[in-house]
Amino acid sequence: KKRGNIYLSGAGPSAWHEEYPVAKGKRQSPVDINTNKTKFDPKLAADPLTIRFSDSCCQSIVNTGISFQVTSNGAGCELSGGPLDSTYQFAQFHAHWGAYLKTTGSEHTVDGVSYPAELHLVHWNTKYDDFKDAVDKPDGLAVIAVFFKRGKEHPGFGKIQDLFSKIPAKGAKVNIDFEFNPGLLMPPDSENYWTYLGSLTTPPLYESVTWIVMKEPLEVSVEQIAILRTLLWETPNGVSQMYNNFRPPVPLRDRVIRASFG
Ligand SMILES: NS(=O)(=O)c1ccc2oc(NC(=O)c3ccccc3)nc2c1
């Protein structure tokens, strides 16, 4: 059966629970971050989040059929501190975005407000042997989420977007033969973040992610937001531009989102 596109086949995200019952689970993502209900946790500031990236950590970029994905062997790219009790190694970054002239696009929202896109930097807990071993464990993954907002151009991200024309279809992959430090994609102030226990935002929706959502968005140009939609994916009506590859927020249930700032 041509599965096609998980966002456009059948009823999309609202139907994922039919094949993945965990979609209605207790620690699903994304969620709306209601800033009146977040809780400042001084312990997060006491043991600051340590985000380490390197110039040599990005090997290739692939069209996964639902986003672009810059893949890393993780060399010199590690995450620890803050809410994390272990060292996590960088595996890949990708993004989610909306449609032309729409304000939606991000997965997480803040007080009900969406951003046009959201970047995810995926890390796995090095207490496990590799990503695949970590991916379904409750403390297996840590994902840094960075909101994109429209503003000045971001030349660093532009270097990655220049490769999009080389990965026109699902499965297409090219090597990155220049140095690219994912640290360029962190907002100027990355001390202020929210954190909560959640899940992958696409099937299999494993409840294995400690989310670290940066409060400050990263500015990119309106053109750069539009270039995201030049990536292509399969739809029930054939190959077309990739957009609206985001899961809308799901219920927070019995969770409190902690803030690293007062
Ligand atoms: N939107 S999300 O929640 O950040 C999210 C959702 C689903 C994901 O599946 C993977 N797999 C790998 O990264 C991987 C890395 C190495 C080898 C195999 C897979 N990362 C994900 C992130």
Ligand SMILES: [Zn+2]
């Ligand atoms: Zn993602």
